[in-house]
Amino acid sequence: MNALILSAILGVILMFSGILFKQKAAIRNIAITGMVLLLAVNVMEMCGIVFFNVNTHGMIVFDRFALLFTTIAFASTLLYLLLSARDMEKVGVNYAEYFTLIFFILCGITLTASFKSLLILFLGIEIISIPLYILTGSDKRNLKSNEASLKYFLLGAFSTGLMLMGIALIYGAMGTFDTTSINIFTEGKPSLLLVTGMLLLLFSMSFKVSAAPFHFWTPDVYDGAPTVFTSFMATIVKAAVFIGFIRLFDEAFGLLRPEWKLFVALIVVATLFIGNITAVFQQSVKRMLAYSSIAQAGFMMMAVYAMNTDAKEGLLLYAVAYSFATIGIFAVLIKMKDYTFDGFNGFAKHQPLLAATTTIFLLSLAGIPLTAGFLSKFYMLKAAMVAGNNLWLVIFAVLMAAVSVYYYFRVIQAMYFKEGDAQPIEVSRSFKLTLVVLAVLIIVFGIYPDLILSHLYF
């Protein structure tokens, strides 16, 4: 509850800070201080210190799972702001408003992670989506950014419609929005109305996490949006929607698993296949990362498919591993002028530290041991294996992971082994330091994930 209210207040504060302060550094400092505050307040709530006591009538529940995830999301956002807040200046003139929108998105993320009623889920997803439409189009003079924003808005509105339709059907079948009540009522044969509503929700959530075959917006939107914001929406936002996804299907439709199991399995296979195979053919690192985010979504979908404790733990770890690594890579990418693979040729010679940290991020995304990326993938595979009779799915996922090595290592090859003169880039000392912190965290969580996961059970 602390974070929910504070994030909304911070959003409003930053909106007015744009009028009060003309200096960009001041706005940035307010945003970063606010972010630290938000994180601190959320951690306090995990320790049992609650500042606001609002009766939500059981519509929102701040359990360990929700709080742990919001902490992860806030920590990732803090690192993201430390790395990339400066680069937002280049996007356009409304510097303060970008931060405002980010804080509103965080408010939506908090709702999505802790909903107990379908209405709150809808609110959360919408509070996330609408600021994202704006951020995507924030580079106003760029045609690609405009196109991306429009595309995202039209398709997003359509999927929101599907979601509302699904919620309405479920309400018609069960007479309630409360997730736990829906699950209790479905014992026995579920009604057709309920199953249809559930499937509509499945499809619209799949759209929001860019799972195939609902992924078509992703490459264009991620490519068209200003890179700073792509970084945010491809990582923290996507992980948050996944948390909502697994919560919904665990709490509301857990007993319906026989009905949706096959659909989710097909989505997993399609997402892994399309994401990985298409990423192989990309020439631009940014677009490759867009497809890689689809491929990673395929792995995260395995958590929804398996739906057991391993899956929930794994998804949290995945959120950390994926967000940290991708934020890091994007932070470096933003500094580059040439987004093609060739733009990275000889990068290691000019920027040995940046190249080394980027390599760690890429290794983590590829799932090499000693990085958090490996253990998170491992948890997913284990969850699917424990869920029973899924050897085929696990083998398929593993082969796709091997494909992913191809495009991640292309960047490493370009940086280290190809001759070339990557354009010299200027980075500050604090930027380097944050990147190193990020890389160290990835390795630490890759060796000892209990540092995060043990907080789930106190």
Place this chain on the structure above:
Amino acid sequence: MISLLLILLPLLTGLAAFFIKDEKLVRTWAVLTSFATLTIAILSLCCMNDTKSLNYHCEWLPSLGASFSLKMDGVAQLLCLLNTIAYPLVFIAGWDKTYKNAKNFFALMLLAQAGIMGVFLAADALLFYFFWELALIPMYFLCSQWGGEKRVAVTFKFFIYTFIGSLLMLISILYLYGQTPDHSFSIESFYNLKLTSKQQSIPFWLMFVAFAVKMPIFPVHTWQPDTYEQAPTSTTMILSGVMVKMGVFGLIRWLFPILSTASFVWGDVITLIAIIGMIYASLIALRQDDLKRLVAYSSIAHIGLLCAGMFTQNASGMQGVMIQMFSHGINIIGLWIVVDWIERKTGTRKMSELGGLAQKAPALTIFFVIIALANIALPLTNAFVGEFLIFNGLLGSFTLYNVWYTVLAGVCIILGAAYTLRMIRKVAYGEVNELTANVSDISINGKLALGIIVVLILAAGIYPQPILDLTSGSTDSLVDKFDILRKALLK
């Protein structure tokens, strides 16, 4: 405790090496630490060889059922010894070479040593997988950075092959983990698994592919000749001398004890594949002109014999493999040192362009001939003992086709003699030409490295008993297991 030290020492010194700017200093550092690791390995053999000091256990991921536990049995001791002997030899032989970014080179080499050591010691399946991959990553960077012209593409092929193999092994590990009653990755829980032969088949093949790629066994060997040719020679020595043994070791410690029924049932098929690979590689080796590729193909043939020897699943065959693992590691490092010297002095590896080295470099030629004879398994050399035992095992193995296997594998020995002697003739004898006219004899550090190798070859050839004693515990328990299986099947 001593096993932990064997991993930590190269790991920490390797990390430290990244920060030593001076090339000469970092080279000395690498040599000194490799000798320190060797000392520890020798200590583990002669004085601190009780289980308490050899094994190590501590909590790691209790929620997953994985622990950081190391176990050092006879086979592991032998291979750790090989690993620790190989490194000083490689560093001594490469003492007069200069590398671009020397600190990174030596650091990665030492990190690879730590990874390989971990593979030999891990007594927890997840930990084993961790080290299995960790040994690969430094190798990837070593080969891609310092190798030949086509290094990037070739190394990437190598990486993808091994990576797919190890991912399949991961699935197999996960499957077995799911079957353990206490949900644990520890080697004891895996050993206590009781699986039907039907349940064993899929995990068996998934795991075998990983080991087969690493060894490499036909038909997944295609990364090997290219990688050996393109990688920097020091790295090739480690790759072929030590890393390849990871695959054979995997068979002994993981595949056979856990999935013994499937290993028994599929033994015939795999022996056949291995022997086809041997003949195939030997025939290709006969037609090679490039020295590096010849040694690479000859290595495939030798490894095929090792694999076939393992699948005889009797005492003689497996004991032979133990000796041969050590011998092959030593011999091939010797061959690479010679080839590397020739290439550095003449600028070519083509046998057709060489000749007459015996007149110009007599010391080198003597070493070369002794190592080459060991490569053909002449009596008094180490390989003779190993291969003799393996052939004995093959002939006595429990299969209908044992005679055929022995005959076909024997053909490879003849082919091996043919291509090795042809190599000696073309390189060492014949007319001196303009390329070989100015060759100087091998330098003092090269002599030292080759001298140690020759001593080891002869010592193990004349008195191999210590190696047999060291490893008999592990092989005997495996042989007993297979005997019981066989009896159960015969009934």
